[in-house]
Amino acid sequence: MRIRFLFLVVSIFAFTALNSGAVDIPTNEIQQAVKANVATPEMLEIWGNYIAELEQNGDQPGRDQRGDLDDANYYWKDSNEEDGPEFGWIDISGIGVNLNAGDDWNSDILDLGFEFEWYGATYSEIYICSNGWASFVSDGYSIFLPRAPDEGEPNSILLVNNDDFSADEEDAHIYFWADPDGGTVVVTWDNVHFWNDVEIRSSFQMILMSDGSVTYQYGPQTGVDGSNQNVGFESSDGLLGSSVIYREEGRIEEGLAIRIAKGLAVxxxxxxxxxxxxxxxxxxxxxxxxxxxxxxxxxxxxxxxxxDHGILGEVLNTFQWQWAGQNYYKNGFAWDRDENRMWVCGYNHNFVGTIDPNDNFTQGIHYNYGQGMSDMAWLNGLVYIIYQTNGVIQRFNSHGQLMESIYLPDNFNPSAIATDSENNLFFAVNRYNFSELRVYSVSDEGDFEQIGTINNYLPMVDNNQVWNIEWVPEHQNGELWVHAYNHIYQVDIDTDNWSAVELVQDYSPWNDGHGADGIGFDGENLWIGSYSHAEYQIVNDATPEESPxxxxxxxxxxxxxxxxxxxxxxxxxxxx
The missing domain is CATH 2.60.40.10 (Immunoglobulins)
Incomplete structure (x- = not known):
């Protein structure tokens, strides 16, 4: 036999974002008023609370040179990692567009020249802010942004080196260069300075590639080492992303490169x-x-x-039960899944007993209940038996002791019963017309609730009277077995709609059978018994059980x- 293995690759790894919820960023009016020393007390209170919240974010553990994959499979690595990106500064001062930036400034829309996929969305434009960040959707110019990811606006943020930088000096510039044919965009913050201290300088750049990757690179730094900076990235809703550097001294230096990409499994x-x-x-x-x-x-x-699943009805073994020889009805079977034994009963000998198929069909306990029995079933450690004359159901424990009589909803009177112990289901055939097969769920307390009716199966069993059924959940394409007069039928049931689909297979085990002959299932094979024959038979069902x-x-x-x-x-x- 040759076995081929097929693998379906879908990335659905769980990840907890560093920040949850949203940080309310003060308005541009408040930010500018604070910088100009004209803020009102209310503005100063709002600003102070915001700065305190940012500092609290900074108390969270920092990351090393590598970021975990998030829910969308994005990760980051820096050049301090052995397999990290190599630093390779791209000088665009002579080929790029000088954006003539100033302090607290945003570029407005810039065309990438190609479509860039980011967290499931596709962008062809970008906005650049003088304060060391870019966004695919926001034209704001917030000074200090929260640690990424954050649900508060702005979103779709690329925090290249977020701080209160300015490009209003003659030697400070922000350049933009797009190469649509090469699928590359480079943005360089060249020698930008802290807004009120021209001695604090930083050069850094962002490289966007058409493969969806982003690289941050850091050139010469004066007074900038990560102590006050914010580096990271986030998705369009701010739920996913990662903080790379957040106010961590010594993390930013000349020659550092950080690559952000969507991980690919091999x-x-x-x-x-x-x-x-x-x-x-x-x-x-x-x-x-x-x-x-x-x-x-x-x-x-x-x-x-x-x-090769064998031939339906092929006799695999036989045995005799001392209480039911020839000319005795053998119509009741119930497989005990706890003890791996078969309960058997009959109509005209009044006995119930157990058979152990793993010990050469040894006879176990037996009782004479004093009246004829029709069908039986096992569920959750209890045996259910129908009496032939009146259709009353009684429930017995595993020792064969009577527990109680059972009355189905609407006083439904069955001719045959079966159970599905995997799903706690109980099946009962209408004693008076045989065309109605009701389905009940059974609670842990033993209460019955009708959940369906199979009312189209009878033509598939040649409209016979039905005094014995078996339900085999392992037979997913033919769960219902019926032993009618001289014939055994297997019927496929739609268990979503409780409807018979088709007759799967059938055969005649006897030439001299009886309408009250029985059928059972032991997890592997069928058990059948007939009034006209002294021996019980274990036969092949010719049906593959689930993954056998x-x-x-x-x-x-x-x-x-x-x-x-x-x-x-x-x-x-x-x-x-």
Whole structure:
């Protein structure tokens, strides 16, 4: 057998932003009034509270040379990292446009010349502020911005070197250069100075590439080392992004480069193919040699060979139960998933008992209840039995002791019952017309609530009287089994709408059967019994249970950059 593994890569790694909520930035009027020493007491209070909040942000732990991936898979690295970007200053003073910037100034719209993708949005324009930041959407000129990311406006911010810088001196400039053909934009803050101290100088630039990456570079610095600066980036809503430097002494120096990009995962699978004739256990390694998160999921596709599920009705084993020989009804089956044993009962011998298929069909407990029984089912450690003459349901514990009688809503009187222990469901056929199969949910307290009705299945079972059914949730394309007169049917059910879809398969196990013959399921095979035959039969259902031949210890996960996951895979040769 050859097995191919398919991997679907979707980045959905969880990340908690450094800042939550929004910081209210004072208006431009307040900022200018404070700088001009004409602010009112109310303005000074607002400004003081804002500065205090920014300083509180500065108390948060700083980052090293590398940033974590955020929810959109963006990250940053600086040139102090071994695999970080190399510093390479681009001089555009002779080729770029001098924007004639001043103090607390914004460029208005500048055309990039190409489409730039940023956090799922596409931009073709940008705004440049003299205070060391740029935005794809804001023409403001705020002086000190909060630590990124922040939901407050302005958003879509690129904090290249945010401080109260000015370009109003003759030797201070802001240049802009766009190369649409090369997919490059460079913005340089050249020798800008602190607004009221021309001795404090900084040169830095931002490079935007058409691949969606952004690079910050830092030239000569005088009195600027990161102690008062704010460097980072954020998404259009301010929910995602990262703070790179926030008022951290010694972080900014000449020759520093910071690259921001969207991480890309590069998957490797070892081995890429398994060939197995006899099954066994195997270990697969999923590696990620990229710089983005790899979220993987395994899908199995059979590309060669056929699975032999056997022949429907093929007799695999037989046994006799001392209380139900030939000419005794064998119409009740209920698989006990807790004890891995089959409960059996019948109409004209009045006995209930257990059979252990793992111990050569040894007979276990048995009781004579004194009246004929029709069908039975097991759910949550309890056995449910219908009495043939009146359709009354009684509930018994695992020792066979009577607990109570059960009355379905609307006093519904069933001829046959089944259960789905995985989903706490109970199924009951209408005793008087057989065409109505009701579906109930069963609470932890044992209460019944009707959730659906399957009323179109009877033609698929040749309109027979139905005295015995079995529900097999493992048979996802044919959950309902019916043993009617001389015939067994498997019907596919739409469990969203509780409607019969089609007859999947059917066969005749007996030539001399009876309408009250029974059917059960032990998790692997069918059990059937007939009035005319002394032996019970265990037969092949010719239906694959859910993933019978292969199991994984994990079928999804997330692998970080440079890391790997191991999957343990078991091929069950007996089911192939």
């Amino acid at each position: 998957i490797s699978i070892d081995p890429q193919e398994l060939v197995s004739d006899n099954g066994g256990q195997y270990e697969l390694t999923i590696g990620n040699s990229g710089d983005g998160l790899l979220d993987w999921e395994v899908e199995i596709e059979q590309i060669a060979g056929e699975f 031949w292969l199991s994984l210890n994990s079928d999804y996960g997330t692998v970080g950059p440079g890391q790997s996951d191991q999957i343990n895979l078991t091929i069950h040769s007996g089911d192939m």
